[in-house]
Amino acid sequence: MRHLYSALLWLLLPGLLLRLLWRSRRAPAYRERWGERLGLFHPPPQPVDVWLHAVSVGEVQAAQPLIRHLLRGGYSVLVTTTTPTGARRLHDLFGDAVQHRYTPFDLGWVMGRFLGAARPRLVLVMETEIWPNMLAACARRGVDVMLINARLSARSARGYARAPRFSAETMQRFACIAVQGPVDAARFRALGVAPARIVVTGSIKFDVQLPASLMDRAEVMRLGWGNRPVWVAASTHEGEEEPLLAAHARVRQAYPNALLVLVPRHPERFDRVAMLVARQGMGLARRSLGELGDERTAVFLGDTMGELPVFLAAADVAFVGGSLIPHGGHNLLEPAAVGVPVLIGPHSFNFAEITRLLLARQAAMQVADADALAQALTRLLGDAAERARIGENGRRAVESNRGALDRLIGLVDARLEEGRSAAAPASTAEDTAGGVAADPGPD
Numbered sequence: 001m002r003h004l005y006s007a008l009l010w011l012l013l014p015g016l017l018l019r020l021l022w023r024s025r026r027a028p029a030y031r032e033r034w035g036e037r038l039g040l041f042h043p044p045p046q047p048v049d050v051w052l053h054a055v056s057v058g059e060v061q062a063a064q065p066l067i068r069h070l071l072r073g074g075y076s077v078l079v080t081t082t083t084p085t086g087a088r089r090l091h092d093l094f095g096d097a098v099q100h101r102y103t104p105f106d107l108g109w110v111m112g113r114f115l116g117a118a119r120p121r122l123v124l125v126m127e128t129e130i131w132p133n134m135l136a137a138c139a140r141r142g143v144d145v146m147l148i149n150a151r152l153s154a155r156s157a158r159g160y161a162r163a164p165r166f167s168a169e170t171m172q173r174f175a176c177i178a179v180q181g182p183v184d185a186a187r188f189r190a191l192g193v194a195p196a197r198i199v200v201t202g203s204i205k206f207d208v209q210l211p212a213s214l215m216d217r218a219e220v221m222r223l224g225w226g227n228r229p230v231w232v233a234a235s236t237h238e239g240e241e242e243p244l245l246a247a248h249a250r251v252r253q254a255y256p257n258a259l260l261v262l263v264p265r266h267p268e269r270f271d272r273v274a275m276l277v278a279r280q281g282m283g284l285a286r287r288s289l290g291e292l293g294d295e296r297t298a299v300f301l302g303d304t305m306g307e308l309p310v311f312l313a314a315a316d317v318a319f320v321g322g323s324l325i326p327h328g329g330h331n332l333l334e335p336a337a338v339g340v341p342v343l344i345g346p347h348s349f350n351f352a353e354i355t356r357l358l359l360a361r362q363a364a365m366q367v368a369d370a371d372a373l374a375q376a377l378t379r380l381l382g383d384a385a386e387r388a389r390i391g392e393n394g395r396r397a398v399e400s401n402r403g404a405l406d407r408l409i410g411l412v413d414a415r416l417e418e419g420r421s422a423a424a425p426a427s428t429a430e431d432t433a434g435g436v437a438a439d440p441g442p443d
Contacts, residue, residue, distance in 0.1 A: 001166035002132050009107055009133075016105065027268035029084030036102040039113035045099055049075040049416070051120035053103060056086040057305075058331060059126040062149060062205050064093055066124075069409055071097060075416065078118055080104070085267060085305070092306060106131040115141060122416055124148050128156065132166070135173035144175040144415055148408055149204050150188070151180045153328070153349045157187040168192025176415065178408055181353040199411060202404030203354060205333050210309070214338070218313035224292040225300070225314070229258040229381040232302075232311050232340075235265040235330040236321035241273055243324055243370035245280050248298065250374035255381055257295050261311050263302035265321060265330070270303035277301065313338040316387060317380050319373065320344045329355070336363055336394030341387050343367055343376055357401070363394035 017034070024031035035042065050070055054060045060081065070077050071094075078099040081087050090100055104114045111134050123138055123145040125131075130147070138145050160167040171177075171193045179185045180203040188198055222230070231251070233244050241262065248260040264273050270288070277284045277299045285293030288303045302311050312318050318335035320342060322328060328350030335342050342364035348355040358364035367373045380387055 001163065001169070002136060005132055005166070006108060009105070013105065013107075023268070026272075027084060027266070029087075032084070033102055037105055037110075039104050039107075039110035041101070041113075041117060044117040045078055045101055045114075046076070047117075047119040048078040048099065049121050050124060051078045051080065051118055051122075052124040052126070053080045053129055054086060054090075054126045055103075055129060056081060056083040057089045060086050060089045060093070063126060065207065065209060065405055066148075066204070066409065066412070067094065067098060070412075073413070078120065088305060106133045108133050108137065111137040115143070122146070122412070124412065127151055128153075130170060132170045135170060139173050145173065146412065146415065147174050147177045148412075149180060149201075149404075150177050150184060151203075151350075151353070152184050152187040153352065154187070155349060157191065160191050164192065172197075176411060178411055180404075183353060199407075201407040201411070202401060203333075204404045204408055205331055205354070206398055206401040207403070207405035208333060208337050208398070210337060214309055214313055217310045218338075221310055221314040225259055226257075226295065228295070229255045230261060230315045231258070231317040231319065231377055231381065232261040232263065232315040232335070233319045234263050234308055234312065234321055234335070236262065236273075237265055237325055237327050238269065240321055240324045241276055244319070244373075245277065245282065245299070247370045247374040247377065248282075249280075250371075251377050251381065252298065254378045258298075258381065259293070259300055260298065261300045261302055261315060263308055263311060263321075267303070267305065270301065274301055274303070309334060309338070312340055315340055317341050317343060317377060319377075322350070323347045324370065324373075332358055332364060333398055336391075337398045339388075339391035339395045341365070341380055341390040342394060343373060343380075345369075345373070358394060358397055361393050361397040363390060363397045365390075 020030045052063060054063050067077055078101065079090055080101050080103040081090060082103045087100055104110045115137055120143060123143055125145060125147050127149050128151060135145055168191060171188065171191055174197060177188055177193060177198050178201045179188065179198060182200055185198050185200050189195055236244065251258050262273065264270060274284060274286060282298035283296045284299050284301060285291035285297045286301045286303055293300055302308065312335045318340045320330050320332050322330045323345030326347045329344055329348040332342050332344060332351055332354055336358060342358060344355060344364060344366050346368055359366060365376055367376055
């Protein structure tokens with residue numbers, strides 16, 4: 001079955017490269033370093049202790065404390081990302097302290113070249129990235145792979161269940177699956193993963209560490225916006241901005257000076273969103289131009305990287321994007337951690353457990369559509385006591401669920417120590433024999 005998967009991936013490869021080229025029309029960085037995705041490196045990665053795969057910005061941000069722990073422990077780390085924005089965020093956080101490469105395509109010979117160069121002792125894969133050929137190549141080399149902060153939506157579980165034998169064979173190659181919650185654990189067990197390999201650690205996103213200067217920066221930002229109602233639409237996607245702007249127009253009927261802080265998820269869309277706002281006839285200020293706007297400004301475009309936490313902390317209410325459309329939503333915990341009431345649309349399957357928790361704690365509200373969003377915003381922006389109550393519920397929910405990071409670090413440290421003990425005699429024999437065995441070749 002894996003050979004059929006590899007053959008299909010080979011057939012799809014031209015389309016994958018064309019997709020990168022298409023995306024590079026608006027984000028030129030997608031045109032760079034294609035060789036890395038094909039296992040061709042200039043220069044090749046240096047051998048490391050840990051290879052950690054994080055897809056994009058959200059995963060890099062969530063993995064940040066784990067990476068810092070590994071670096072403090074003296075371990076060398078290589079991080080792969082799929083997106084240039086993830087690569088940029090990694091560099092902003094760590095500079096040259098960690099290596100970065102773009103994620104290789106999951107073809108046998110590509111993964112063989114990559115693993116032959118990087119030679120990791122342990123592979124950590126964030127959340128839902130499950131690659132059969134990578135797992136098989138690691139198994140051939142005796143490299144343990146952990147799926148960490150893992151989640152499995154009902155939709156994804158149904159997809160894997162359509163090929164039960166292949167899914168079970170693939171999943172069993174994980175040495176450990178550290179899942180976010182009991183529901184995720186049950187879904188992995190249903191796909192054939194041995195219960196002994198599954199550990200419920202919770203979500204490390206609860207362990208978000210707020211910078212000491214965050215609230216001071218937020219206060220400065222808020223003073224710049226003036227004494228007016230402010231709501232943030234965070235991490236929005238194509239097809240969401242139009243209904244969000246319509247909702248904002250309704251909010252401004254009740255509060256004519258209300259400000260929408262609009263933060264698109266992908267930087268390549270910043271200019272298009274700015275043009276959309278202009279076409280709606282709304283006054284616009286852009287963060288990238290150093291503008292804060294005035295009372296006539298209806299929309300503040302957060303078109304910079306790394307400042308979303310400041311915008312959230314400075315706002316009265318936050319809407320989490322990717323949820324008015326069937327994308328699945330984004331991280332609700334960032335606004336909850338700073339005590340800001342959270343609104344989310346009907347599509348929150350990427351963060352289903354966290355959504356259920358915040359709803360149960362009365363720390364968030366779920367709305368069916370843009371009309372319901374406008375109604376909820378109008379009510380909340382006019383009720384400071386209700387905002388404070390919901391925001392405090394969110395802060396307490398985050399605080400009471402911390403600890404996943406420590407549990408995960410314990411699992412990772414134990415696996416690295418086991419690997420170090422097991423590798424000591426083997427490495428001596430390998431040196432005597434004259435090198436590392438070659439990968440058996442493509443699938």
